[in-house]
Amino acid sequence: MALDIKTYDMIGDNAWCPGCGNFDILAVLKQTLADLELAPHEVLMVSGIGQAAKTPHYINANGFNGLHGRAVPPAVGAKLANKDLQVIISTGDGDTYGEGGNHLLHNIRRNVDLVHIVHDNQVYGLTKGQGSPTTSLGQITSMQLDGVKVNPLNPVSMALGLGCTFVARSFSGAREHLSGVLKEAIKHPGYALVDVLQNCVSFNKVNTYKWYQDHTYFIDPDHDRTDLQKAFKLAQEWEQGIPLGIFYKVERPTLIDRIPWLKEGKPLIDRAWTPQDAKRFLADFQ
Amino acid sequence: MEYSILVGGAAGQGIETLAGALEKIIKAKGFYLFSNKDYMSRVRGGHNFTQIRFSDSPLTGYWPELDIIMAFDAETLKLHSERLKKGGYIICDEKLAGEKPGLLGLPLEKSAKELGNPRVAGTIAMGAVAKLLGFSTEGLEEVFQKEYKEKIREINIKAFHEGYQMVTPLFDCGPEKEDRQILISGNQALALGALAGGVAFYSGYPMTPSTSIMTYLSEKQAETGIVVEQAEDEIAAINMAIGASYAGVRAMTATSGGGFSLMTEALGLAGITETPLVVINSMRPGPATGFPTRTEQGDLSFILSAGHGEIPRMVISVKNPEDGFYQIQRALNLADKYQLLVIVLSDQFFGDSSRTCLPFDFDSLKIERYLQKDLPEDHEHHLRYRLTENGISPRVIPGKFPGVTVLADSDEHDERGNITESAEMRIAMMEKRMNKLKLLQEELQEPEYLGVENPQYLCIAWGSTQGPVQEAIEILNKEGIAIGALVFGDIWPLPLKNLEKYAAHAEKIINIEQNYLGQMARLIRQETGIKCTDSILKYDGRPFNAYEIVQRLKKEVF
Ligand SMILES: Cc1ncc(C[n+]2csc(CCOP(=O)(O)OP(=O)(O)O)c2C)c(N)n1
Ligand code: SF4
Numbered sequence: 032m033a034l035d036i037k038t039y040d041m042i043g044d045n046a047w048c049p050g051c052g053n054f055d056i057l058a059v060l061k062q063t064l065a066d067l068e069l070a071p072h073e074v075l076m077v078s079g080i081g082q083a084a085k086t087p088h089y090i091n092a093n094g095f096n097g098l099h100g101r102a103v104p105p106a107v108g109a110k111l112a113n114k115d116l117q118v119i120i121s122t123g124d125g126d127t128y129g130e131g132g133n134h135l136l137h138n139i140r141r142n143v144d145l146v147h148i149v150h151d152n153q154v155y156g157l158t159k160g161q162g163s164p165t166t167s168l169g170q171i172t173s174m175q176l177d178g179v180k181v182n183p184l185n186p187v188s189m190a191l192g193l194g195c196t197f198v199a200r201s202f203s204g205a206r207e208h209l210s211g212v213l214k215e216a217i218k219h220p221g222y223a224l225v226d227v228l229q230n231c232v233s234f235n236k237v238n239t240y241k242w243y244q245d246h247t248y249f250i251d252p253d254h255d256r257t258d259l260q261k262a263f264k265l266a267q268e269w270e271q272g273i274p275l276g277i278f279y280k281v282e283r284p285t286l287i288d289r290i291p292w293l294k295e296g297k298p299l300i301d302r303a304w305t306p307q308d309a310k311r312f313l314a315d316f317q
Numbered sequence: 318m319e320y321s322i323l324v325g326g327a328a329g330q331g332i333e334t335l336a337g338a339l340e341k342i343i344k345a346k347g348f349y350l351f352s353n354k355d356y357m358s359r360v361r362g363g364h365n366f367t368q369i370r371f372s373d374s375p376l377t378g379y380w381p382e383l384d385i386i387m388a389f390d391a392e393t394l395k396l397h398s399e400r401l402k403k404g405g406y407i408i409c410d411e412k413l414a415g416e417k418p419g420l421l422g423l424p425l426e427k428s429a430k431e432l433g434n435p436r437v438a439g440t441i442a443m444g445a446v447a448k449l450l451g452f453s454t455e456g457l458e459e460v461f462q463k464e465y466k467e468k469i470r471e472i473n474i475k476a477f478h479e480g481y482q483m484v485t486p487l488f489d490c491g492p493e494k495e496d497r498q499i500l501i502s503g504n505q506a507l508a509l510g511a512l513a514g515g516v517a518f519y520s521g522y523p524m525t526p527s528t529s530i531m532t533y534l535s536e537k538q539a540e541t542g543i544v545v546e547q548a549e550d551e552i553a554a555i556n557m558a559i560g561a562s563y564a565g566v567r568a569m570t571a572t573s574g575g576g577f578s579l580m581t582e583a584l585g586l587a588g589i590t591e592t593p594l595v596v597i598n599s600m601r602p603g604p605a606t607g608f609p610t611r612t613e614q615g616d617l618s619f620i621l622s623a624g625h626g627e628i629p630r631m632v633i634s635v636k637n638p639e640d641g642f643y644q645i646q647r648a649l650n651l652a653d654k655y656q657l658l659v660i661v662l663s664d665q666f667f668g669d670s671s672r673t674c675l676p677f678d679f680d681s682l683k684i685e686r687y688l689q690k691d692l693p694e695d696h697e698h699h700l701r702y703r704l705t706e707n708g709i710s711p712r713v714i715p716g717k718f719p720g721v722t723v724l725a726d727s728d729e730h731d732e733r734g735n736i737t738e739s740a741e742m743r744i745a746m747m748e749k750r751m752n753k754l755k756l757l758q759e760e761l762q763e764p765e766y767l768g769v770e771n772p773q774y775l776c777i778a779w780g781s782t783q784g785p786v787q788e789a790i791e792i793l794n795k796e797g798i799a800i801g802a803l804v805f806g807d808i809w810p811l812p813l814k815n816l817e818k819y820a821a822h823a824e825k826i827i828n829i830e831q832n833y834l835g836q837m838a839r840l841i842r843q844e845t846g847i848k849c850t851d852s853i854l855k856y857d858g859r860p861f862n863a864y865e866i867v868q869r870l871k872k873e874v875f
Contacts, residue, residue, distance in 0.1 A: 041735075042698075043735055046736075070719060070720075071720075071722050072715070072716050072717075072718065072719055072720060072721055072722055073716060075564070075715055075716070077560070080727070085736070087724060087726075088724070088726075088735050088736055091722060092722055093715035093716065093722045093723050093724065094722070094723075094724040094725065094726070094734065095560065095563050095590075095724075095725050096724075096725065096726040096727055096728065096736075097556065097559070097560075097586060097590075097727050098556070098582060098583065098586055098727055101552065101553075101556045101582075101583070101586075103553075104520075104548070104552070104553040104554075104556035104557040104560060105556050105557065105559055105560025105563065106560060107546075107557055107560065108518065108520065108556070108557035108558060108559065108560025108561035108562075108563075108564065108568065109560040109561060109563060109564035109715075110564075111518060111544050111546070111557075111561060112517070112518055112560070112561040112562075112564035112565060112566040112568070113564045113565060113566075113714075113715070113716055115716060116564065116715065116716050133549055133550060133552075133553070134549065134552075134553055136549070137548075137549035137553070290538075290544060291539070292538075292539055292542045293542075293544060296542060299517045299518060299542075299543075299544060299561075299566045300517075300564065300565040300566050300714055302517055302542050302543075302566075304515050304517070304541070304542075304684070305515075305684065306513040306514065306515070306646070306679045306680075306682035306683070306684060307679050307680060308541070309509065309512040309513035309541070309679060310513075310679040310680075312509055312512060312537065313499060313509075313676050313677065313679075315505075316499035316500055316501040316505065316509075317499055317676075
């Protein structure tokens with residue numbers, strides 16, 4: 032029995048622009064948590080800074096709204112401290128692929144059991160429309176007045192290249208699809224990167240809701256998710272149509288699996304320990 | 318009775334292992350010991366040395382004059398021979414030996430080769446030194462048992478005895494006593510203190526001289542069930558620790574200046590989210606990469622205000638291993654009690670020097686978490702940042718109570734933790750956070766006072782210079798000079814009582830610091846208007862010793 036979606040409602044103002052894709056992602060996330068019967072206290076939402084990063088304020092769950100670019104490290108710290116928490120990261124494309132690039136890189140290697148939802152509006156929202164790492168070459172922005180001069184990053188191929196164990200892309204407007212992807216991401220044991228294309232009504236006049244609708248298509252349900260080469264090939268597609276779906280999904284030991292006392296023992300928060308337990312180490316210095 | 322031995326050679330020659338074993342032998346004979354390391358930022362070659370000073374009474378620093386030099390390269394002879402006392406000896410391989418008086422050239426390399434392993438030349442020299450000092454070989458089996466892996470233990474024992482035969486006793490150390498002490502370095506004491514203090518999560522990025530804290534904790538992971546994670550950078554290290562602390566465990570990180578610079582953004586995060594956190598900054602000379610393996614107290618001004626905006630913080634400087642052990646517990650407890658950032662300020666001299674001291678008292682320690690144990694009253698909409706009478710909000714571990722969620726935010730927030738732009742809420746939250754310092758004021762530790770009452774000269778020092786300053790004061794007091802010193806442990810908030818009391822009568826106030834600007838003197842002036850009249854400053858990257866402080870006071874102040 033799914034929980035009531037209202038369980039996740041939070042009273043208070045929302046600072047997003049009317050019509051923003053963030054609303055769809057939030058609604059889908061709440062529905063997904065309700066469907067999976069995850070109670071608010073079992074979930075921890077971690078974010079950085081930006082519009083996408085305000086998500087923890089709009090959902091009733093535990094929340095840690097940290098620094099720009101730095102969502103992943105506290106999420107990892109929290110998960111290692113309490114492996115029973117379902118930790119979900121919500122960040123923007125600038126936050127994740129720009130300022131937070133180094134953390135993304137190394138946490139894909141760590142393969143901690145986290146879901147990372149990137150609200151990819153291909154622009155910096157909160158700081159009013161500068162190019163982000165995923166803005167298309169030549170796109171005119173509030174900052175790149177004669178067009179972006181650097182190549183866009185391809186998050187999907189990057190994650191595949193780094194050995195990410197779950198790599199998916201969806202679109203905020205494809206609610207059902209997104210919900211399906213999120214469910215699998217939550218169930219996946221390991222680091223799950225979900226790049227969600229999202230319209231920004233205020234600053235991205237190129238990649239609009241309609242543009243995404245017109246340019247995306249769903250990956251064939253028979254796609255072999257364990258075939259890395261095929262995944263790479265799909266990931267290269269953009270101009271002719273943007274594939275949405277789970278590109279790649281394999282199981283590999285997570286960081287916690289590789290720490291035997293953590294894997295088999297209680298969560299760190301429940302570790303019973305007194306100063307006297309450390310007394311035996313005096314022998315090292317005797 | 319008191320002797321100083323210098324063990325010098327190139328990196329990669331096994332000097333450190335050798336010096337470590339020699340220290341254990343001296344300790345096993347029941348003597349007090351102080352040792353410190355001087356090493357270069359390279360893996361092979363260069364010049365490294367360890368100075369071991371031992372006595373039948375407690376020691377707090379090193380002494381510049383040497384009784385024995387163990388020279389494993391020509392560089393050691395060149396750099397340190399001048400420091401040899403009259404009647405002292407230099408032990409070296411016969412090949413290095415020249416015509417100098419006191420030079421004992423022994424067939425170290427040759428004998429080592431004959432024994433079947435050229436690497437045991439050092440152990441042969443150690444055997445010779447043990448004999449020179451008149452030590453018996455009794456009880457040394459145990460030291461070898463601990464210091465050498467099984468594979469090489471036998472040959473090292475043989476080598477030791479080989480060296481022992483080569484010489485006759487030349488020094489008189491007096492009777493050997495029962496060994497009741499431990500021998501521990503500053504960094505080991507911090508790590509041990511952290512284990513005793515219940516640190517369950519440590520994330521760090523290697524940076525000399527803080528690294529050995531992480532190494533020790535890491536060794537104990539499986540046995541203690543803690544997690545030590547090597548982060549991708551210092552930014553990640555501190556943010557991970559904050560995440561773990563938010564989630565409910567005691568978390569800590571340590572670094573040195575450059576790494577601390579990278580952590581500054583997140584110091585504010587710990588501050589505004591009121592997440593308890595202990596950060597150790599093990600200072601080395603900056604700026605930038607500076608002198609990577611040497612010592613300085615150059616980061617004080619920086620850490621007092623590091624980070625943008627205003628947050629409450631506590632700064633504790635640690636003085637010696639024993640102090641470090643107890644202060645780290647205190648830091649962890651205070652961090653939890655006040656949901657506060659506590660910065661523990663140490664340095665290379667502190668971290669890399671070892672001392673004998675009485676075994677630490679684990680039974681007196683308590684881990685005080687100050688976490689809410691029952692369902693909070695406001696659990697319907699749990700107010701993580703509730704504006705309480707004393708300013709400390711109830712802290713709940715996320716996930717512990719069904720129906721209770723905990724929201725922490727780096728933005729200014731309301732009592733629930735949600736972003737706010739309200740001017741009133743901003744004022745209330747700022748005051749709530751800053752008020753912690755007022756509470757903390759009540760439990761500050763005053764600087765310790767060393768020396769005669771009503772001193773004519775008052776020295777001000779802090780942290781690791783305590784040892785050398787203490788010895789210098791003792792020497793001068795014996796000479797009849799009315800001098801004393803206040804040595805600060807707690808630095809921020811600045812404890813004022815002792816300072817105001819002693820400064821009122823002293824004719825001269827001299828700050829003794831290992832930096833260029835006299836950062837502690839500035840702080841004191843800024844906070845109290847009390848001016849230091851003289852300064853003994855040192856910024857060559859080498860630690861102070863008592864002899865040098867005495868000489869400089871005589872020349873520059875009296
Ligand atoms: C260290 C730091 N640098 C810069 C900023 C300013 N800043 C806030 S949000 C943001 C970019 C947000 O873009 P994105 O991550 O794509 O999220 P969006 O707002 O589009 O959801 C920036 C640069 C900051 N808060 N902190
Ligand atoms: S600026 Fe763009 S991303 Fe941000 S809320 Fe408005 S529409 Fe959404």
